[in-house]
Amino acid sequence: MSQFWKPGTDRPSLLDDEEGGVLFYSASPFSSSSSSGYGLASLEKQRQRLPVFKYRTAILYLVETHATTIIVGETGSGKTTQIPQFLKEAGWAEGGHVIACTQPRRLAVQSVASRVAEEMGVKLGEEVGYTIRFEDITNTDLTRIKFLTDGVLLREMMDDPLLSKYSVIMVDEAHERSLSTDILLGLLKKIQRRRPELRLIISSATIEAKSISAFFATSKRHQGPESEEDVPSTEPAILSVEGRGFNVEIFYVEDPVSDYLQATVSTVLSIHDQGSMGDILVFLTGQDDIDAAVRLLTEESQIGRKQGLMVLPLYSGLSRAEQDLVFSPTPRGKRKVVISTNIAETSLTLEGIVYVVDSGFSKQRFYNPISDIENLVVAPISKASARQRAGRAGRVRPGKCYRLYAEEYFLKEMSAQGILEIQRSNLVSSVIQLKALGIDNILGFDWPASPSPEAMIRALEILYSLGVLDNDAKLTSPDGFQVAEIPLDPMISKMILASNQFGCSEEVITIAAILSIQSIWISARGTEKELDEVKLRFAAAEGDHVTFLNVYKGFIRSNKSSKWCHKNFINYHAMKKALEVREQLRRIAQRLGIALKSCESDIQVVRKAVTAGFFANACRLEPYSHNGMYKTVRTSQEVYIHPSSVLFRVNPKWVIYNSLVSTDRQYMRNVMSIDPSWLREAAPHFYQHQRPNPIAH
Ligand code: CDP
Numbered sequence: 001m002s003q004f005w006k007p008g009t010d011r012p013s014l015l016d017d018e019e020g021g022v023l024f025y026s027a028s029p030f031s032s033s034s035s036s037g038y039g040l041a042s043l044e045k046q047r048q049r050l051p052v053f054k055y056r057t058a059i060l061y062l063v064e065t066h067a068t069t070i071i072v073g074e075t076g077s078g079k080t081t082q083i084p085q086f087l088k089e090a091g092w093a094e095g096g097h098v099i100a101c102t103q104p105r106r107l108a109v110q111s112v113a114s115r116v117a118e119e120m121g122v123k124l125g126e127e128v129g130y131t132i133r134f135e136d137i138t139n140t141d142l143t144r145i146k147f148l149t150d151g152v153l154l155r156e157m158m159d160d161p162l163l164s165k166y167s168v169i170m171v172d173e174a175h176e177r178s179l180s181t182d183i184l185l186g187l188l189k190k191i192q193r194r195r196p197e198l199r200l201i202i203s204s205a206t207i208e209a210k211s212i213s214a215f216f217a218t219s220k221r222h223q224g225p226e227s228e229e230d231v232p233s234t235e236p237a238i239l240s241v242e243g244r245g246f247n248v249e250i251f252y253v254e255d256p257v258s259d260y261l262q263a264t265v266s267t268v269l270s271i272h273d274q275g276s277m278g279d280i281l282v283f284l285t286g287q288d289d290i291d292a293a294v295r296l297l298t299e300e301s302q303i304g305r306k307q308g309l310m311v312l313p314l315y316s317g318l319s320r321a322e323q324d325l326v327f328s329p330t331p332r333g334k335r336k337v338v339i340s341t342n343i344a345e346t347s348l349t350l351e352g353i354v355y356v357v358d359s360g361f362s363k364q365r366f367y368n369p370i371s372d373i374e375n376l377v378v379a380p381i382s383k384a385s386a387r388q389r390a391g392r393a394g395r396v397r398p399g400k401c402y403r404l405y406a407e408e409y410f411l412k413e414m415s416a417q418g419i420l421e422i423q424r425s426n427l428v429s430s431v432i433q434l435k436a437l438g439i440d441n442i443l444g445f446d447w448p449a450s451p452s453p454e455a456m457i458r459a460l461e462i463l464y465s466l467g468v469l470d471n472d473a474k475l476t477s478p479d480g481f482q483v484a485e486i487p488l489d490p491m492i493s494k495m496i497l498a499s500n501q502f503g504c505s506e507e508v509i510t511i512a513a514i515l516s517i518q519s520i521w522i523s524a525r526g527t528e529k530e531l532d533e534v535k536l537r538f539a540a541a542e543g544d545h546v547t548f549l550n551v552y553k554g555f556i557r558s559n560k561s562s563k564w565c566h567k568n569f570i571n572y573h574a575m576k577k578a579l580e581v582r583e584q585l586r587r588i589a590q591r592l593g594i595a596l597k598s599c600e601s602d603i604q605v606v607r608k609a610v611t612a613g614f615f616a617n618a619c620r621l622e623p624y625s626h627n628g629m630y631k632t633v634r635t636s637q638e639v640y641i642h643p644s645s646v647l648f649r650v651n652p653k654w655v656i657y658n659s660l661v662s663t664d665r666q667y668m669r670n671v672m673s674i675d676p677s678w679l680r681e682a683a684p685h686f687y688q689h690q691r692p693n694p695i696a697h
């Protein structure tokens, strides 16, 4: 099939799939420099071989003498796991102080914390601990190194605005520029002015750090020459840790692929057929397509044709045991295939990867302030991400990266950096947090990158209609402060507050807990029909929220049985997690003075409480629609009920939804039917000026 190779390219790949699925050709390698890989050394030896080890003294010196130190180093060079330990060894955790290290992702927090505890030979949760939302594995007296999400650190500021217990805060994975990271950087810059003794370390896998450095350099205070000895320099120091990657040879598809899932499967199988050793890391977009790929590949390996494949998923929400499998060494004679979201791009390092398969996509949040629609979209990644993904193949020896897109596309169409999350997000949660921290002038806040004014205005408008902000855009008391206090989306928090007056807090808290879990159903390609049938056992005419209540009741009645879950296509781990979240929310509710009360079978009050939070997401069925088309009440956007909803095809006239996902259309997920009169009750300001009047029917 050599006539398919692109002229002028070297080393045509052997990967010509017999079924004609995917053809690759190779492009020039992009990465150089190499050093020796790991042997079977002790943990301590492994530590000493990491690139950051050579920079230990330099890092500690810079941290001592600079308020902010920026450390750039390739993924796997030891930034996350080693630097907090260096700091501890140098005494930064003495006098009861704590060293913090933030991550954008929950799974990364758990994973690096347990690795560091292991390296230090301590029990996780004692000297080394971690905190993610709804899970605090720390000990106030013992914990000296604490890993946490950037979102959790933001929340901690509500109780301790100067974060006074921390001596050093390391903001890790800063190149990702997640929404919470950016807000955190803005606030830390403010804190620094009040606490000159606080040290910041900002670590990044790419030189994107430059713009962050510029942000910290423009401090209003202490500009110019070095000040007295004991005052640290306010100019950030930048240290680049030399990488240790091996060459990675890149292959592109000859022709664009139409089904990247199928292309992934056939590429993995072809690599396996070639026979040479090494694990495979595949980048797909989310739980759905990862589960589907895992299933397809597992089937292949079970029918005997492809023995020796050990196929594992990697995404947030995995159980502890599933995570451990991914990180444990590959058994002899096996080849691990890890199918991951972009969490494995820079946050986590997997040893032993020699092949990377890059779909070219990831799930990204996009918010349009004009239509007021936010959704999770499967979108093309940036060149920077593509390079990071490829780099994962060169950890232990020279590797190969198979890109499921054409070279032409990579060179000419892929964007260099992508859009910052802060510029494509709904800002409702961020604005309320800044307000709760006393930052009244949101527009004048010193942002590392400015969000759009439209998005800020939209956020203010929603918060005003939720009764969280008053006419002067200050938090209302007590509602505003209470909503800010609950670590959930403000719409969900508002729903919980409203449940107090409707006397149904027990039910609404259950709903809130389940909404905070990705999905409680077990779904896989090929079992949709069975799942749909099972759902009918729980389905409520009022919609998904009430259905969740039925599932919860069934689970409790079964005595929290995993067998019962299995029989009903319900994810047991998700339900256990929901129960934990529910307990924590009950405690928070009690603290806020919300009476824990059940409405028993009066479901209407539950729906009213949900509406009190989600009125802004109201939609109306188009009067003559034959295909279930709805329009949003606010901005007349076309939306449809997602096939996974129990209201799919039922199409009640008025609904509200929890979130949108966009594929070929905008689909509403978690939908509930409502009476339109509740909208006015819930938010008179929001709905009084609608034209044409949608409430008139
Ligand atoms: O943060 P950075 O990407 O620079 O590296 P790191 O996460 O500190 O990882 C350094 C090394 O620790 C990796 O090469 C892995 O070998 C090891 N590690 C591990 O084995 N298990 C983990 N859960 C985390 C790291």
Ligand code: MG
Pocket: 076, 079, 080, 081, 172, 173, 346, 347, 348
């Ligand atoms: Mg790291």
